[in-house]
Amino acid sequence: MIDIDGSYGEGGGQVLRTCLSLAAITGEPVRIANIRAGRKKPGLAPQHLTAVRAAAKICQAQIQGDALGSMMLEFIPSSPVQAGSYTFDVSEVLESGSAGAITLVLQTILLPLALAKGDSQVTLRGGTHVIFSPTMTYIEQVYLPMLKSMGIKASVKLGAWGWYPQGGGEVELLVSGGTQLSSIHLLERGNLRQVRGLAVVTQLPAHIPQRMANRAEKILGAAGLKVSVQALREKGVAPGAGIFLTAEYENSLTGFGGFGRWRMSSEKVAEIACEQLLNFHQTGAPVDEHLGDQLILPATLATEESQYQVANVSTHLTTNAAVIEMFGLSRVMVDAVEKIVKVVPISHAKAQIVRV
């Protein structure tokens, strides 16, 4: 049994999700105490509880402490990960509905399913575009394409958009099993090819996405970037608005978003997204701060050493690195000055990854 202190470092949900993924992959039982102790409302929130149940389902784990608000979880896998057809719905844990980010549930089970024998199809319901988490657009346009370069074959189809606070979004995830992960090397991002954007509303008038798109094209165009933003009205159970920009460099991808808010102009929403993108662009780094913490797990499971440079060394990155090291599968070295992350997998045979 591996004992993890959930209050370590960032003390957020990612400590839990990383443990769930690695427990499912290795078959190693894990006990996590002080879950999300670093947050205002600690313990398991709907998104985390859904991730716990999803991870448990795919490796038939026995679980204790799987309740909303629980700060302690015991997770004991009882079989190798089973590929198959699954549905996970955040509103099953909170009947009144929740915008708990299903992208984070997706990230919890993606690698276990990709390493399992056979293909999987997963329906996920809940929040698809939620602030402080990767949006489904980021998963589709940044995270999955970057993982594809490491050998992961997976795709998502967005059926309905789910915003805070109602959620109600829906996504179909397809994952090919039997993956052998290869390493990633990203020290040079190359030139910017283009910025693609989606300005989207659900249940709101068409002038809103058009105004977001116009403003973003104007700002990024004035900064000398090649940009094209589509204005769309999409399906969703509640009103919502946002703009999601993907920057495509020769060797890497990144994405940033802005979310509509009561009394915030469409133009301001676009400005927020553009500012983040331009700040990143200026750093010259190939990997954004968020992808930086998310790549450590796949790099740990790869056959060779990985190395990449990030725009910013976040506490999410250093926390995730430390938690992953506790499973003994890799050494993660973070050069805070050069902002270079190096992940050295430790012999997989020795680490007993439950492989195909």
Ligand SMILES: Nc1ncnc2c1ncn2[C@@H]1O[C@H](COP(=O)(O)OP(=O)(O)OP(=O)(O)O)[C@@H](O)[C@H]1O
């Ligand atoms: N704008 C963004 N784009 C991509 N990824 C993001 C973005 N914002 C946050 N993330 C990622 O979402 C994850 C959030 O992890 P965190 O530990 O904060 O847990 P949480 O479960 O979302 O919430 P909490 O902070 O409430 O515990 C991290 O991997 C972070 O990099």
